[in-house]
Amino acid sequence: MARNSESGIPIEPVYGPDALAGWDPATQLGEAGSYPFTRGVYPSMYTGRPWTMRQYAGFGTAAESNARYKQLIANGTMGLSVAFDLPTQMGHDSDAPIASGEVGKVGVAIDSIDDMRILFGGIPLDRVSTSMTINAPAALLLLLYQLVAEEQGVSADRLTGTIQNDVLKEYIARGTYIFPPKPSLRLIADIFKYCKAEMPKWNTISISGYHMAEAGASPAQEIAFTLANGIEYVRTAVAAGMDVDDFAPRLSFFFVARTTILEEVAKFRAARRIWARVMREEFGAQNPKSLMLRFHAQTAGVQLTAQQPEVNLVRVAVQGLAAVLGGTQSLHTNSFDEAIALPTDKSARLALRTQQVLAYETDVTATVDPFAGSYVIEKMTGDIEAATVGLMAKVEELGGAVNAIEHGFQKGEIERSAYRIAQETDSGERVVVGVNRYQLDEEEPYEPLRVDPSIEAQQAERICKLRAWRDFSRVDEALTRLKKAAGGTDNVLYPMKDALAAGATIGEVCDALRDMWGTYSPTDAF
Amino acid sequence: MHDQIRIIVAKPGLDGHDRGAKVVARALRDAGMEVIYTGLHQTPEQIVSTAIQEDAGFVGLSVLSGAHMTVFPKVIALLRERDAADIEVFGGGIIPEADIAPLKELGVAEIFTPGTPTGHIVEWLRDRVDGMVPS
Known part of the structure; x- marks a missing residue:
């Protein structure tokens, strides 16, 4: 009996040559580093150097987060990834009434240049690349970063990093929006133009499916709604007078990596193929870099359990493997205690060690796109591509991503999917180890990290x-x-x-x- | 009796994670209860006003941002202040085990942590209503 993938597509018990009838490796696969980039965006992928290990961190004050970053750097992390607290993400000062109880909780509290100076104190900004998970106020944090770098004597054109800056997915899933869609898109176009002129190495946006997946999106929904948002951003920038090849090389993406390895690998490969085609055929991009879907991956937080939390170490290793086999450019592996609270120093280190084992102890980095040509992977890549293209067409029928958001289309689809997953878990049809099967009579107490309320x-x-x-x-x-x-x-x-x-x-x-x-x-x- | 249970499902504070709140809201509605969802970014004052206006029996709060020790007590205090302490408060989210007892002492009726089957919440609400003395 066929089992269904997370996207609801049947997975046959056995695949053979028939699965690839009509499949043309020359056009559908190509070479790594060449159109349509199914096999990866670079010719050598991890054979030269592994992905960037980039651990998302930040809590409490700028001084505490600065200490954690220095520790991560000492442990071998290769890029910083800043988590901001909710008041910062929502554009409120720490002393605003609505910020009460939220200051420093899910990330670092930044109110002004004073805090930013402390956050990056003693960290050479010409030598690290920094990703900032900031959306509605992305321009502000980018400029604060530039100001602090300039104080360090590092000019803006040397800065490397990423701002998430993806407001459309905030309306769909993450909820930290401030302004309505139209001015938000205009602000994003201003950022594209500013970076083109001042910070040419900066990734101006990280078009994100991760949060949709965390909200319940299936893999096909995740990439369909994300690529549809990408199309909306490209249209906005083109309408603002930019040439597609002037900004498209700096677009980047962000996806989840689930424990369902086969479908995830197929998902990443399909996403690359669709984006390359859209950029070439719909937008007429000429620069090969404009066609490349470069992405960051994070292991699925929503699959982690508060029950028997150490089991999450195993889940994260499997999820991380899926991202690597799918050709990610950078990876965040979650800490095992994240279903309970913020990670401790030890759990954060274990998460990084997981990546180091994948990179240096396994052989998956020895050769490019190791699953290429596999009956099941190529079939699933085609299947998920077709499902995604179908969903993207629905978004287009509604008038594009913004109109579809205003109709509540994406959010409604994702919530239905989340409810189905909850029902399957409740009924036991979907096994979650430690939650609805193999439970312990009594959970061991776990003392999580706490943020100082002062x-x-x-x-x-x-x-x-x-x-x-x-x-x-x-x-x-x-x-x-x-x-x-x-x-x-x-x-x-x-x-x-x-x-x-x-x-x-x-x-x-x-x-x-x-x-x-x-x-x-x-x-x-x- | 059960089909008259009216519940406010609320997202206090700045946290935008509404998956859990929406799943619970749907499950309660499917179980025949009347559910009002507040939307994101509600202040405790807004939540309490909605609960009183809607004549709710319960307020379910969902917080994943760590602000529960600030927000839950505020809602309870405001309900008392506005003479609406008969409205029961329950909640869920990322809430460490160690915080559950203090929250209950403050007057939170129950905390449902990640992994709780939705059916348990439905049963708990029904039992709670059965246990209430009709006024």
Whole structure:
């Protein structure tokens, strides 16, 4: 009997040559590093060097996070990945009433250039690449990073890293949006233009399916809605007057890696093939780099269990393997205790060690795209590609990603899928080890890492001091220019940088934009 | 009796993870209960006002951001302040085991941690209603 994949596509018990009838390796597979990039974006993939091990971290104050980053670097991590707390992600200062209880909890609290200076103190920004999970206020954090780098004597054109900057998926899944879609897209186009001129090595966006998957999306839904969002961003930038080859090489993607290895490998390969085709055929991109779907992967947090948490170490190893076999450019492996709380130093180190075992003890890095030509993988790659293209066509029928979001289409599809998974788990049809099978009578107690609750007061005090030392007339003048740019067509990043340099807080800059652009409030049914 | 259970499912604070809240809301609705979902980014004041306006019997709070020790007590205190302490508060999310007892002491009726089958929450609500003295 055929079992269904996570995308609902049958997986046959045995595949043979018939599975590949009509399959043409020359056009569908090609060479690694060449169109359609099914086998990977680079010719040598991991045979030269492994993927970038990039562990997402950040909590509490800038000083605490700075210490964790230095420790990760000492342990062999190759790129930083900054987690910001929710007030920062939502454009509120730590002393705003809505921030109560959230300061420093899921990431580091950043209110102004003062905090950013501490966050990267003693870390040579010309030698690390930094990814920042920041979306609605992405421009602000990017500019703060640039300002701190310049203070270190590192010019902007040398900076490497990524801002997530993917607001469309916030409306679909993650929920940390501020402005409505239209001004949000305009802000993103401003960032593309700014980086083209000032920070040419920076990845301007990380178009993310990860959070949709965490919200319940199937693999096909994950890549379909993500690529559809990508298409919307490309259209926005082209409409803003940019040439596709001027920004497309700096687009990057972010996907989940689940324990279902075969389908995940097929998913990554299919995503590369679809994106290359869309960029070439729909947008006429000429630069081969514009056609490459480069991606970061993170192991699926939602598959981790609070029960028998050590079992998560095994899940993460399997998930990480799926990402590597799928050709990821960088990887975050979750810590085993993340279904309970923030990772401790030890669990964070174990997560990194998992990647090091994959990279240096296994042989999966010895040869490019090891599953190529496998009956099942090539068949599943084609199957998931077809399902994805079908879903992308539905988004187009609704008028593209933004219109589909306004119809609640993607969110509705993902929530139905989440509910089905919950029902399957409740009924035992879907086995979750330690949760609905092989449970322990009594769980061992686990003491998770806790964030110091006094951080909120500490941050409020820091803001107070900042307001005292800064020259408010400079802040005010820059914020006035920022509002003028936001109401017109000038790039908002230039006055925004002046405001931040003068000591404007995240909340103040976002409030100025809220005044001009309003805020997004969804019609959220279930 | 059971089909009259009216529940507010709420997302307090800035946390945008609504998968759990939505799954629970659907499961309760499928079990015949009347469910009102508040949407994201609600203040405790907004949640309590909704609960009172809607004449709810229960408020279910979902927090995955670690803000539960701030937000849950605020909702309980506001319900008492507004003479609505008969509205029971339950919750779920990423809540460490060690925080459950203190939350219950503050007046939270029950905490459902990750992995709880939705059926357990339905049963718990029905038992709770059966145990209530009709006014």
